[in-house]
Amino acid sequence: MITLTFCTVYIALLSLVSTIDMFIYKQSFLTSLSYLFMQGKGTNEWMINVGVGVGFLYAIAVDYRLKKGKGSQKG
Amino acid sequence: MNPKLVEKLSLWQLAILIFIFEVGSVAVVGVGQEAKQDAWIAIALATGIGIGLIAFYMFLLSKLPGKNLFEILVFCLGKWVGKFIGALYVLYFFYIASRVLRDFCELIITVIFKRTPIETIAITMMLVIVYMLYLGLEVLGRTSEVFIPYVFSFIIFIGLGTLFSGEMEFKNLQPILADGIGPIAKAIFPQLLTFPFGEMIAFMMIIPYLTKFKKAGKVSIAAVAISGLMIIYASVIQITTLGLNMWERSSFPLLSAAREISLLAFIERVDLIIVFIVMYGIIVKVSVFFYGGLKGIEVIINKPYRTLVFPLGMVISYFSIQISDTFAEHIEEGIMVIPMFLHLPFQLFIPALITPILIWKVKKQQRRTDNESV
Amino acid sequence: MSLFDILFKRHKNKQGNKKTEEELFEQDEISKQYFTNLKKNKNQLKNLFQDTFDFNIDSIKIADQEACVCYLGTMLDKDALTNKVLNAAKSSSKQSLLMDIEEIRDTYFPTCAFEYADNFHKVVWQVLNGYAVIMVDGQKKALALEIGNKEHRAIMEPSTQTIIRGPKESFVENINTNISLVRRRIKNPRLTFESMIIGRDTKTTVAIGYIGNIMNEDILNEVRNRLKKVDIGGVLDSGNIEEFIKDKSFTPFPLTFNTERPDSICGHILEGKAAIFVDGSPFVLTVPSVLTDFFQSSEDYYQPFLMSSFIRAIRYISFMVALVLPSLYVALSTFHQELMPTQLLVSIQAQREGVPFPAVIEIFIMELTFEVLREAGVRMPRAVGQTVSIVGALVIGQAAVEAGLVSNVLVIVVAFTAIASFVSPIYNFSISTRLLRFILILCAAVYGLYGVLLFLIVMVIHLVSLRSFGVPYLAPIAPFKLEDQGDVFVRLPLWTNRTRPTYLYTKSPIKKEGSGKPSPPMQKGGG
Numbered sequence: 001m002i003t004l005t006f007c008t009v010y011i012a013l014l015s016l017v018s019t020i021d022m023f024i025y026k027q028s029f030l031t032s033l034s035y036l037f038m039q040g041k042g043t044n045e046w047m048i049n050v051g052v053g054v055g056f057l058y059a060i061a062v063d064y065r066l067k068k069g070k071g072s073q074k075g
Numbered sequence: 076m077n078p079k080l081v082e083k084l085s086l087w088q089l090a091i092l093i094f095i096f097e098v099g100s101v102a103v104v105g106v107g108q109e110a111k112q113d114a115w116i117a118i119a120l121a122t123g124i125g126i127g128l129i130a131f132y133m134f135l136l137s138k139l140p141g142k143n144l145f146e147i148l149v150f151c152l153g154k155w156v157g158k159f160i161g162a163l164y165v166l167y168f169f170y171i172a173s174r175v176l177r178d179f180c181e182l183i184i185t186v187i188f189k190r191t192p193i194e195t196i197a198i199t200m201m202l203v204i205v206y207m208l209y210l211g212l213e214v215l216g217r218t219s220e221v222f223i224p225y226v227f228s229f230i231i232f233i234g235l236g237t238l239f240s241g242e243m244e245f246k247n248l249q250p251i252l253a254d255g256i257g258p259i260a261k262a263i264f265p266q267l268l269t270f271p272f273g274e275m276i277a278f279m280m281i282i283p284y285l286t287k288f289k290k291a292g293k294v295s296i297a298a299v300a301i302s303g304l305m306i307i308y309a310s311v312i313q314i315t316t317l318g319l320n321m322w323e324r325s326s327f328p329l330l331s332a333a334r335e336i337s338l339l340a341f342i343e344r345v346d347l348i349i350v351f352i353v354m355y356g357i358i359v360k361v362s363v364f365f366y367g368g369l370k371g372i373e374v375i376i377n378k379p380y381r382t383l384v385f386p387l388g389m390v391i392s393y394f395s396i397q398i399s400d401t402f403a404e405h406i407e408e409g410i411m412v413i414p415m416f417l418h419l420p421f422q423l424f425i426p427a428l429i430t431p432i433l434i435w436k437v438k439k440q441q442r443r444t445d446n447e448s449v
Numbered sequence: 450m451s452l453f454d455i456l457f458k459r460h461k462n463k464q465g466n467k468k469t470e471e472e473l474f475e476q477d478e479i480s481k482q483y484f485t486n487l488k489k490n491k492n493q494l495k496n497l498f499q500d501t502f503d504f505n506i507d508s509i510k511i512a513d514q515e516a517c518v519c520y521l522g523t524m525l526d527k528d529a530l531t532n533k534v535l536n537a538a539k540s541s542s543k544q545s546l547l548m549d550i551e552e553i554r555d556t557y558f559p560t561c562a563f564e565y566a567d568n569f570h571k572v573v574w575q576v577l578n579g580y581a582v583i584m585v586d587g588q589k590k591a592l593a594l595e596i597g598n599k600e601h602r603a604i605m606e607p608s609t610q611t612i613i614r615g616p617k618e619s620f621v622e623n624i625n626t627n628i629s630l631v632r633r634r635i636k637n638p639r640l641t642f643e644s645m646i647i648g649r650d651t652k653t654t655v656a657i658g659y660i661g662n663i664m665n666e667d668i669l670n671e672v673r674n675r676l677k678k679v680d681i682g683g684v685l686d687s688g689n690i691e692e693f694i695k696d697k698s699f700t701p702f703p704l705t706f707n708t709e710r711p712d713s714i715c716g717h718i719l720e721g722k723a724a725i726f727v728d729g730s731p732f733v734l735t736v737p738s739v740l741t742d743f744f745q746s747s748e749d750y751y752q753p754f755l756m757s758s759f760i761r762a763i764r765y766i767s768f769m770v771a772l773v774l775p776s777l778y779v780a781l782s783t784f785h786q787e788l789m790p791t792q793l794l795v796s797i798q799a800q801r802e803g804v805p806f807p808a809v810i811e812i813f814i815m816e817l818t819f820e821v822l823r824e825a826g827v828r829m830p831r832a833v834g835q836t837v838s839i840v841g842a843l844v845i846g847q848a849a850v851e852a853g854l855v856s857n858v859l860v861i862v863v864a865f866t867a868i869a870s871f872v873s874p875i876y877n878f879s880i881s882t883r884l885l886r887f888i889l890i891l892c893a894a895v896y897g898l899y900g901v902l903l904f905l906i907v908m909v910i911h912l913v914s915l916r917s918f919g920v921p922y923l924a925p926i927a928p929f930k931l932e933d934q935g936d937v938f939v940r941l942p943l944w945t946n947r948t949r950p951t952y953l954y955t956k957s958p959i960k961k962e963g964s965g966k967p968s969p970p971m972q973k974g975g976g
Contacts, residue, residue, distance in 0.1 A: 005372060006386045012166050013173075013394050020412050024404065036397055044192035048393045051198050055389030062382045087929055183899060187785060196899070203907055210914040217913040218906070220927035344788045347898055354902055 002066075006059040010052070083286045088216030090298040091223045093278065096363055097302035099356010100178060101271040102230060102309035103349060105328040110262035112248050112319055115307045117262040122303025124263065125272030128422075129299050132279050133292040135426060138437050140288055144279035144367075145374040151432040158375050160425065165375070167421045168277060168368035169391055172361045174409070176200060176395035179357040181402050182327055186346055194396055200354075201392035204362050208369070209384045212284060215362050222355050229348045230305060233329065234312045236336035236345065243315040266410070269418035271306070272299070274360075276422045280367035326402070365391065483569045487515055487586035493569060494519055494576075504576075509534060511557070512541040512548045515586040519572075524579030525596040533558065533596065534581070550588045562595035577652070601626065607709050609876055612748040619709045624654055624728035630711040631658060635718065639663075642726075645676060653684040658714075658724040665721065665954045671918050672723050672736060687727040687734050694725075694736070696916050701881040704917045706738035708875070713747040721955035737918035739952065741926070741937050743878035744768070749940050758939035764872055765938065771870035771882045775812050776893035776901050778862045782808045784897030800856040809894040811855050815863045816887065818845055823867075924952035 014036065021032035084092075107114035107121075139147055144164065149157035180196045188196070207215055237243055252259075278295070285291050309329055313322050316332040325331045330349045337343045369380035369387065399405040479497060484490050491506055498504040503523040509516050518534055537557035548556070554563055566572045566582065567590045575582050575593035584591045604626065607619035620627045628642055639661040647655045657672055675694040684690060687707060695704045708714060709731045714724050717735040725734040744764045749757040782801070786794055804811060822841040829837055845863070849855045866886070873879035885908065892900035915922035925933035930951050935941040944965040949955045 001376060001378060002382055002386065005376060005383060006390070009165070009169065009372075009387060010390050012162075013169060013390065016166055016170055017394060017398050020398075020408060023412060024408060044194045045396065047192065047194035047198060048396050051194075051201075051389040052393045055386035059383075059386040066382075085928060187897065187899060191896075199896070199903060203903060203910070206907060207910050210910065214910060214914045217921065217923065217927035218910050220929050221909050221913065221923065222906075343790055347785075347788060350899070351902055354899075355906070358906065 002059040002063045003056070006056060084212060084216045084281065084284055086285065086287055086290055086294045088220055089278075089282065089285060089291060090294050090301075091219045092216060092281070092359060092363065093275070093295055093298035094302045094305070095219055095223065095226060095356055095359045096274075096278075097271045097299065098230065098305045098309070099226070100175060100353060100360055101306055103182070103327055103329045103353045103356070104178065105310065105313055105322065105325070106270065106306070107262045107267055107310060108323050109266070110259045111254075111323075112250070112314055113252060113259055114262065114310050114314060115248075116252070117259045117267055118303065118307050118310055120259065121263045121267035121272060122300065122306070124268055125275070125299050125303060126296050128268075128272055129275050129278075129295050130292065132275065132426065133282070133295065135430065135433060136279060136282055137292070138433050141283050143283045143370060143374070144276070145371045147279075147433065148429065149374065151429045151436060161371050161375055164421060164425075165368045165371040167417060168364045168371065169387070170394070170398075170417070171274070171277075172364035172368065173391045173393075173395035173398060174405075174413070175357055175360045175364065176391065177398060177405055179353060180395065181405065182330075182353055183350070185326065185402075186330060186350060194392075197392040197395045198389075200357070201361075201388045201395075204358055204365060205384050205388035207358070208362055208366055208388075209381060212281065212366060215359070215366070219355075219359060226352050226355055229352050230309060233333050233336070233345070233348065234308060236338060236342070237312055237316045237332055240335060240337050242332075242335040243312070244318065245315055247315050247318050248311070265414040265419055269414045269422055270409075271302075273418055273422035274364075275299070276426070277363045277367040280370045281363065326406075361391070479570065479573065481568050481570050483567060483572065483589070483591065485587055485589055487517065487584055490569075490572075490584050490591075491517060491519075494572070497573065498576075509538045510541075511538055511553055511583070511585060514547065516583060518581050518583050519576060520581040520596075521576060521579060524577075525581060530581050530596045533561065533594070534583070550585055550590050550592050553583075553585065554592055558592075558594055564593045566591045566593050574652075604630070610708055610710050610713075610746070610874060612710075612746065612751075615748050615751045616710075616712045618711055620711060620714075620731040620733055622729050622731055624656060624726050627711075627726050627731075627733065628656060628658065631715055631718070631724070634711060634715045635660070640718070643673070647676065647679050647681065647690065648684040649680070649682050651683040651685070654728040655684070655690065656726040658718060658726060659722070660718055663719070663721045663949070663955050663957055664723060665956065668737060668918050668920070668953070669723060672725070675918075676725070684727060685729065687725065687730040687732045690725060690727055691734060696918065700911065700915060701884045702740070702912065702915065702922070703743070703875070703877045703881065704736075704738065704915065704922065706735045706742050706875065707732045707877065708735075709733070710747055716747055716750070717742075719949075721949050721953040737920040737953070739917065739920060739924050740912065740922055743873060743875045745936075746874035750943065754940050754942045758941075761938060761940060764874070767869035767872040768882065771866055771872075771879070772885060773889060773901060773905070774862055774866045774869070775816060775886060776889035777898075778859065779808045779812055779890055780893040780897040780901055783894070788898075797856070797858050800858055803853045804856050805853070806855075808859075809890065811859055812863070812890060813887075815845065815849070815855055815859060816866075816890070819863055819867055820883070920952055925950065928952075 014033070018029060018032040018036055021027075021035065022029050025032065107117045110117040135144075135147060136142070139150060142150065145157075145161045148161050148164075151157065152160060176197055179200065180193045183196050184191060184193050207218065275295075282288070282291050282295070313328040313332050316335055317325065317328060321331065322328050327349075330346060333345050333349050336345050365388070369383055372378075372383060372387075373380045399408060480493070484493075494504075494506065501521075503521050504519070505522050506517050506519045509518060518530070520530065537553075541553075541557060550565070554561075564571075564575060564580070566575055572582050572584075572591050572593070579596070580593040581596050582591050582593045601623050602621045604618050604621055606617045610619075618630060620630060632640065637660060640658065641661050642656045642658045644654055644656045646652050655676060657669075657676065659669060672694070676690070679690060679693040681689060681693065691703075691705050691707070692698065697704065705725075706717065714733050714735060718724055722735045722737060725736065727733075744761060749761065752760075781789055782797060786798075789797070801808075806814070822837065822845065825837050826834070826841070846860060850857050850860055870879050870882055873882075889901060889904055892904040894900075896903065913921070913923050913927055921928060924930065925937060932948055933950050933952065935946055936950075944967065947960055947962075948958050949960055951958065
């Protein structure tokens with residue numbers, strides 16, 4: 001559930017941001033989306049990517065633990 | 076444990092939160108540039124409208140005491156439509172949170188860390204906010220209680236400092252109303268209306284959790300009024316110290332104004348004070364929006380929000396960088412797109428739309444309970 | 450014993466509810482039965498104490514009955530014992546009436562403090578406590594007499610929390626003396642001391658002291674519950690108890706207040722807090738405690754209020770100085786030179802010119818040196834104290850600078866930080882700043898002032914989230930209580946202070962009625 005929420009929020013925000021970029025730069029949706037994933041030169045975008053990655057792993061871990069907790073309660 | 080010893084958000088804390096929320100970032104970024112030297116008049120008028128807005132939000136909340144914005148949406152529009160609109164609100168809150176966070180990161184890298192990667196600042200800042208929200212809303216309220224004296228007195232100090240340094244030129248405020256009402260109206264609508272006052276919509280997620288809900292209306296109106304005064308004070312400092320030209324060009328006018336302070340040949344370069352004000356202001360602002368979004372998710376998926384704080388915090392720090400490549404683009408979006416397409420619908424139109432439905436439904440419910448009791 | 454029984458007992462042990470004397474020795478596998486046959490009892494005791502040289506069983510005759518006195522010779526005053534028991538034996542030898550144990554006590558030991566032990570555990574317990582236990586053949590109970598202990602440390606001046614004006618007594622190791630020190634100050638029948646026994650092996654007496662009609666009942670229950678839950682082998686100081694009853698372990702800040710000053714404990718009890726006395730420790734805890742307690746000294750109330758307020762301000766400032774000064778030095782000298790006034794910057798940089806290390810390393814070296822010196826100063830034998838202070842002054846001061854290892858400014862920074870950290874009236878609060886200081890230096894080294902601010906905000910968030918027995922740690926600042934502000938950052942005159950702290954939710958929030966403001970005598974009219 002946590003992971004699902006995480007992904008939904010991530011994708012939804014991604015599309016929101018690229019929609020706004022689309023209006024600003026007057027380009028197609030896909031172009032602005034692909035710009036988001038491109039690593040800008042001289043920036044340290046890997047850091048935030050790592051951040052999101054850690055967040056994602058954390059979400060999975062929490063989900064796994066919740067599921068296990070529920071399972072042991074039933075069993 | 077003992078319920079008496081567990082305290083929720085008090086009225087005083089709410090007032091402080093509203094104050095820091097409103098003043099923290101706005102006082103520094105500077106608003107109302109369209110109105111030129113009459114910015115303070117525009118802000119005063121906008122404060123009036125802001126008071127109207129918060130009164131309107133309070134009216135909505137008072138119809139269903141104890142329910143937050145999302146529960147009201149579900150109540151009015153039914154489960155599915157309500158939750159869908161709610162999800163849009165969640166996105167809106169998160170998006171604004173990342174924008175606000177970006178504002179701060181830009182300030183830090185322009186002012187004190189010219190070579191530090193902006194990403195690390197976004198992440199560290201977000202970690203603090205995550206920690207705070209993980210501990211709960213109460214902690215946010217109490218932390219603000221600790222910091223409010225500093226935030227408040229620092230802003231006052233900047234005014235006095237510039238005044239005594241002899242940098243203030245009150246001539247810069249003249250002529251008053253040179254171009255008539257036009258520029259003022261342009262400044263108010265939509266910019267001043269939505270930022271900072273319209274953003275109060277996020278407090279619709281907090282006010283229901285007060286200990287004394289009944290007095291919340293008066294307190295929040297007073298808080299908005301005081302923060303309006305403070306913003307006027309800040310903008311007067313900015314305009315008188317910098318002059319119109321500099322003020323319009325500066326990205327962080329209060330900071331530029333504070334740099335003029337020089338007292339006793341020792342108190343110079345008080346940038347740090349500004350950074351602190353903004354830092355705490357931003358923490359509060361991001362936290363309030365983030366909390367609003369989290370609470371919304373809590374309503375939608377029916378799970379406590381605590382486990383979500385960290386992963387979604389990371390998402391926000393991610394988007395605070397991704398929303399725009401450069402500061403120019405960030406500002407451009409902030410002026411062109413956000414007020415019209417995001418702020419206005421979410422702050423005004425949707426609440427306005429649900430008002431009649433809410434009144435009608437509440438009345439219907441009341442009639443039903445009346446009938447039942449009779 | 451069935452398996453079920455064993456399991457059940459184990460479970461009971463885990464809960465650690467061994468509080469009453471009868472249950473104390475259950476885990477030690479000592480039988481509980483007290484026999485009417487004297488010989489059996491004697492044997493049981495002998496088996497238990499076996500080889501201890503100081504355990505004595507002396508056979509006597511009281512009122513023509515076979516009896517014995519058993520005691521630990523090292524725990525009591527033997528002369529007094531001999532006097533009392535011999536007298537009894539002598540005077541009873543003339544009579545040949547059979548008396549039961551109660552009559553024996555009433556006749557021969559009328560003034561002694563006593564207790565009856567109707568089971569064997571109690572007998573053992575009283576022997577261990579330094580009582581002389583008299584067992585009479587054919588009786589169902591034994592008589593335990595308090596003879597009076599021998600050695601105590603005398604009440605002296607406090608060694609860790611000294612003051613200039615005010616009472617100069619300090620607590621000692623004996624719990625009874627400590628309680629009497631408090632009782633003598635608060636003559637109130639509602640002043641209650643509840644005792645319990647904690648520690649599987651040490652069986653230490655712990656007492657909770659409070660005033661019944663002031664202390665909040667819920668907080669008190671919480672204190673009782675937490676103390677009951679303490680399950681520990683040995684209690685050697687109140688510090689052992691402290692760690693078990695804290696709300697949160699993972700924090701550098703002390704969540705219980707400790708002092709060796711009776712007047713300060715009395716002040717806390719009168720405010721509506723509970724004091725925890727531990728036998729064998731001169732440090733008494735009070736709970737709940739809040740952050741501002743650690744900035745208050747009992748002397749504040751004995752000095753003129755203006756002076757006290759000023760001194761309090763000094764304490765708060767020095768707390769901040771002790772916390773952030775080194776990190777500010779690092780941040781300013783490495784990241785934000787432009788924030789310093791030019792003259793200052795020039796002089797600092799000029800001094801740092803010959804220093805081979807970056808500021809962080811420089812300050813780490815000096816701070817660590819200082820910590821080592823400080824620890825050495827506490828631990829070393831008094832006789833070599835001089836040496837360490839002389840060497841320390843040389844190492845930390847002149848020599849280091851002259852050798853070009855550190856700059857002069859840095860020595861000032863470190864020295865001032867050190868002195869500022871000693872200002873806090875309660876030692877274990879000041880040591881919390883030591884840890885945080887190092888973290889702050891690291892933050893400053895990585896992120897400059899932004900890092901310092903960030904860490905301070907995190908620290909405040911942490912402080913705000915702490916609770917001490919349910920009371921927010923930062924009360925009355927956050928949550929803000931206007932009524933309590935008269936005694937936080939400033940101390941207003943005592944006559945204005947009419948209420949007890951509201952955050953303690955006391956049963957009688959009003960301390961006194963009326964203002965009681967002193968004023969000169971009214972002038973006679975007409976004159």
